[in-house]
Amino acid sequence: xxxxxxxxxxxxxxxxxxxxxxxxxxxxxxxxxxxxxxxxxxxxxxxxxxxxxxxxxxxxxxxxxxxxxxxxxxxxxxxxxxxxxxxxxxxxxxxxxxxxxxxxxxxxxxxxxxxxxxxxxxxxxxxxxxxxxxxxxxxxxxxxxxxxxxxxxxxxxxxxxxxxxxxxxxxxxxxxxxxxxxxxxxxxxxxxxxxxxxxxxxxxxxxxx
Amino acid sequence: xxxxxxxxxxxxxxxxxxxxxxxxxxxxxxxxxxxxxxxxxxxxxxxxxxxxxxxxxxxxxxxxxxxxxxxxxxxxxxxxxxxxxxxxxxxxxxxxxxxxxxxxxxxxxxxxxxxxxxxxxxxxxxxxxxxxxxxxxxxxxxxxxxxxxxxxxxxxxxxxxxxxxxxxxxxxxxxxxxxxxxxxxxxxxxxxxxxxxxxxxxxxxxxxx
DNA sequence: AAAGAAACCGACCGGGGGGTCGGTTCAAAG
DNA sequence: CTTTGAACCGACCCCCCGGTCGGTTTCTTT
Numbered sequence: 001x002x003x004x005x006x007x008x009x010x011x012x013x014x015x016x017x018x019x020x021x022x023x024x025x026x027x028x029x030x031x032x033x034x035x036x037x038x039x040x041x042x043x044x045x046x047x048x049x050x051x052x053x054x055x056x057x058x059x060x061x062x063x064x065x066x067x068x069x070x071x072x073x074x075x076x077x078x079x080x081x082x083x084x085x086x087x088x089x090x091x092x093x094x095x096x097x098x099x100x101x102x103x104x105x106x107x108x109x110x111x112x113x114x115x116x117x118x119x120x121x122x123x124x125x126x127x128x129x130x131x132x133x134x135x136x137x138x139x140x141x142x143x144x145x146x147x148x149x150x151x152x153x154x155x156x157x158x159x160x161x162x163x164x165x166x167x168x169x170x171x172x173x174x175x176x177x178x179x180x181x182x183x184x185x186x187x188x189x190x191x192x193x194x195x196x197x198x199x200x201x202x203x204x205x206x207x208x209x
Numbered sequence: 210x211x212x213x214x215x216x217x218x219x220x221x222x223x224x225x226x227x228x229x230x231x232x233x234x235x236x237x238x239x240x241x242x243x244x245x246x247x248x249x250x251x252x253x254x255x256x257x258x259x260x261x262x263x264x265x266x267x268x269x270x271x272x273x274x275x276x277x278x279x280x281x282x283x284x285x286x287x288x289x290x291x292x293x294x295x296x297x298x299x300x301x302x303x304x305x306x307x308x309x310x311x312x313x314x315x316x317x318x319x320x321x322x323x324x325x326x327x328x329x330x331x332x333x334x335x336x337x338x339x340x341x342x343x344x345x346x347x348x349x350x351x352x353x354x355x356x357x358x359x360x361x362x363x364x365x366x367x368x369x370x371x372x373x374x375x376x377x378x379x380x381x382x383x384x385x386x387x388x389x390x391x392x393x394x395x396x397x398x399x400x401x402x403x404x405x406x407x408x409x410x411x412x413x414x415x416x417x418x
Numbered sequence: 419a420a421a422g423a424a425a426c427c428g429a430c431c432g433g434g435g436g437g438t439c440g441g442t443t444c445a446a447a448g
Numbered sequence: 449c450t451t452t453g454a455a456c457c458g459a460c461c462c463c464c465c466g467g468t469c470g471g472t473t474t475c476t477t478t
Contacts, residue, residue, distance in 0.1 A: 006455075024327060028237055031435055042457045043437080049455090053436065110382050114323040117385045118233055128386055156399075162383065162392050163399035167372065170379030173319050174371065176326045177337055183371050190365075190372035194399075197406040215425075215475085240465055251427045252467080258425090262466065420478090427472070435464085442457070448450085 011049050013039055015060045023108050027057060027115055054123065061126045065109060069130055072097075072104075074137045083145025084195045087138075091168060091191065095184045098175055107172035135161050152200045160198065167191065220258050222248055224269045232317050236266060236324055263332065270335045274318060278339055281306075281313075283346045292354025293404045296347075300377060300400065304393045307384055316381035344370050361409045369407065376400065 017038050021030045032046055032053055050056040076090040077083070098104040109130055116123045138161035145151035171187045226247050230239045241255055241262055259265040285299040286292070307313040318339055325332045347370035354360035380396045 010455080026237070026324065026328065028235070029328060032437085033435075044439085044458070045456050047437065047439095110379075111323055113382060113385065114320055115235065119235065119238060124386065131383070131387070155402075156395065159395035159399050162380070162395045163376065166379030166383055166396060167376045168379065169382050170319075170375030170377065171371070173322060173378050173382075174340070174375055176322065177333065178340070186365065186368035186371045187375060190368050190403075193406050194403045197402050219425080241467085242465075253428070253469085254426050256467065256469095421476100422478105423474100423476085425472105425474075427470105429469095429471105431466105431468080433465090436462095438461075439459095440457105441459105443455085445452105445454095447452080 007049070010041075010045065011059075014041070014046065014049065014056070015063060018056060019060050019064050019108075020103070022057065022060070023103060023111065027112070032056075054120070057123065058126055061112075061123075061130070066130055066133075068103075069109065069134060073134060077137065077141045080144065080148060083141055083148070083150045084198070087141065087164065088188070088192065088195065091164075092188060094168075095171070095175070095188070098172060099180045099184055104172065107169070110169040110172065131165075135165060138164060149200060151198050155198050163194075216258070219250075219254065223250070223255065223258065223265070224273060227265060228269050228273050228317075229312070231266065231269070232312060232320065236321070241265075263329070266332060267335055270321075270332075270339070275339055275342075277312075278318065278343060282343060286346065286350045289353065289357060291359045292350050292357070293359055293407070296350065296373065297397070297401065297404065300373075301397060303377075304380070304384070304397070307381060308389045308393055313381065316378070319378040319381065340374075344374060347373060358409060360407050364407050372403075 014035065018030075018035050021035055021038070024030075025034075032043065036042060036046055046056075050059070072094055073090060076093070077086045079086060094104055098107060109127065113124070113127050113131070116127060135158075139157045142151060142155070142157040142160050146153050146155070146157070167187070171183060175183050223244065227239075227244050230244055230247070233239075234243075241252065245251060245255055255265075259268070281303050282299060285302070286295045288295060303313055307316060318336065322333070322336050322340070325336060344367075348366045351360060351364070351366040351369050355362050355364065355366070376396070380392060384392050
C-alpha cells in the first residue's frame with residue numbers, strides 16, 4: 001500500500017527530527033511546533049499520527065534510541081575476541097562521534113535520564129530499561145572475557161560494568177563544553193590503565209572454569 | 210539593621226528553596242510561583258529582591274553551589290596526607306549523601322550542566338567555572354600526591370582528574386534510579402582498584418603511552 | 419504618633435505551549 | 449468521473465509562566 005508507506009515515512013521523519021531537537025534543546029524546551037516547523041508540517045499531521053507529545057517521545061525511544069544503542073554500544077562488544085580491546089575500541093569510536101558533535105546515543109540516553117529523572121515516571125521506565133540492557137550486556141561481555149582468559153577471574157563483573165557505564169556517561173557530560181578532544185584522549189588513557197588492572201594476574205596459574 | 214537582616218533572610222530562604230526545587234524538578238520545569246508557594250510569598254516579593262529568574266539562579270550558583278562544592282569536594286582533598294585516601298574518602302562521603310537522597314552538590318552541578326548545555330550560555334559560563342575549579346584542585350591534589358610519594362611520578366595528573374570527575378558524575382547519574390547503595394559500593398570498589406594502579410611502582414619499568 | 423521607606427501583595431499582561439476539531443487535499447478504488 | 453477515506457491543514461482553546469505595577473503592610477526613625 002502506498003498510503004501505509006507514506007504514513008511510515010512521515011512518522012519516521014517526525015521521529016528523526018524530534019530526536020535531534022529533543023537532544024539539542026531538551027524535551028521540555030522543544031515544542032511540537034518546533035519540530036513541525038523544521039519539517040513544514042502542521043499540528044494536525046502530528047496529532048493524526050501520535051497520541052501526544054509523550055507518546056511520540058516514547059516511540060522515539062523504542063524505535064530509534066534502543067536500536068542505536070544496540071549498534072553502537074552493545075553489538076560491538078559481543079564477539080569472542082579480547083573483551084578489553086572490544087570495549088576499548090567501542091568506547092573510542094562512540095566518543096569520537098561525540099567529539100564531532102554528532103548524535104552519540106549513549107550520551108543521548110544519559111541526557112534524557114537526567115532530564116526525566118523524578119519528573120516523568122513513565123518515560124523513565126523506558127529509559128531505565130535501556131540502561132539495564134546495556135549493563136547486562138557489559139556484564140556478560142566481562143564474564144566472557146574471564147572465561148576466555150582476557151580478564152582476571154576474581155574481578156567483580158557487575159562492578160566493572162557499573163564503573164564503565166559511570167565513566168562513559170560522566171566523560172560525555174564533561175565533553176559537552178570544554179576541550180572535548182583532549183578530554184577524550186585523557187579519558188581513554190586512564191581507561192586503558194584501569195583495564196590493565198583487570199588483566200589476569202601472572203601468579204595465577206592457567207586455570208579453566 | 211533589622212531591615213537588612215530581614216532582607217538577607219528572605220533572599221536566603223528563596224535561594225535555598227529555589228535550589229531544592231530546581232534540583233528536583235529542573236530549572237525550566239520549576240516556575241517562580243512554585244518556589245513562592247512553598248514559602249508563602251508573592252511575585253512582588255521575588256521581583257523586589259531579584260532582577261529575573263535567571264539572575265536569581267546565577268546568585269544561587271554563586272552563593273550556594275560554589276560554597277558547597279568547596280566544602281564537599283575541594284577542601285576535603287587539600288591536606289598533605291595520602292592523596293588517594295583523601296580522594297577515596299571524599300567520594301565515599303559525597304556518594305553517601307547521594308544514597309540518602311540528600312542534595313549532593315557535585316551531582317547538582319552536573320545535572321545543571323546537562324540542562325543548560327547549548328541552551329543558556331550565560332548560565333553555562335558560571336557552571337563551567339565551577340567545573341574548572343574542581344578540576345584544577347584535583348590536579349593539584351594529584352601533583353601533591355606525586356610529590357609526597359603517594360602516586361607514581363609518571364601518572365598524567367590531568368588525565369586522572371578528568372577520569373575521576375567523569376566517573377563521579379557518571380555514577381551519580383546511574384544512582385538516580387536503580388539500587389543506589391549497591392551501585393555506590395561497586396563503584397567504590399572499582400575506584401580503589403583503579404587507584405592501586407596509580408601507586409608508585411617500585412623500580413619496575415612503567416609502560417608509558 | 420507621624421512619616422517615610424523597605425518589604426511584600428496579587429491582579430494583570432503578553433507570549434507560548436499542548437492539544438482539538440472542522441475543513442481541505444489527493445490518490446486509489448469502483 | 450465520482451466516491452471515499454487517509455493524510456494533512458491551521459485557526460482556535462485553555463492553561464501556565466515570566467514579568468510588571470500600583471497598592472498595602474510593617475518596620476524604623478524622629
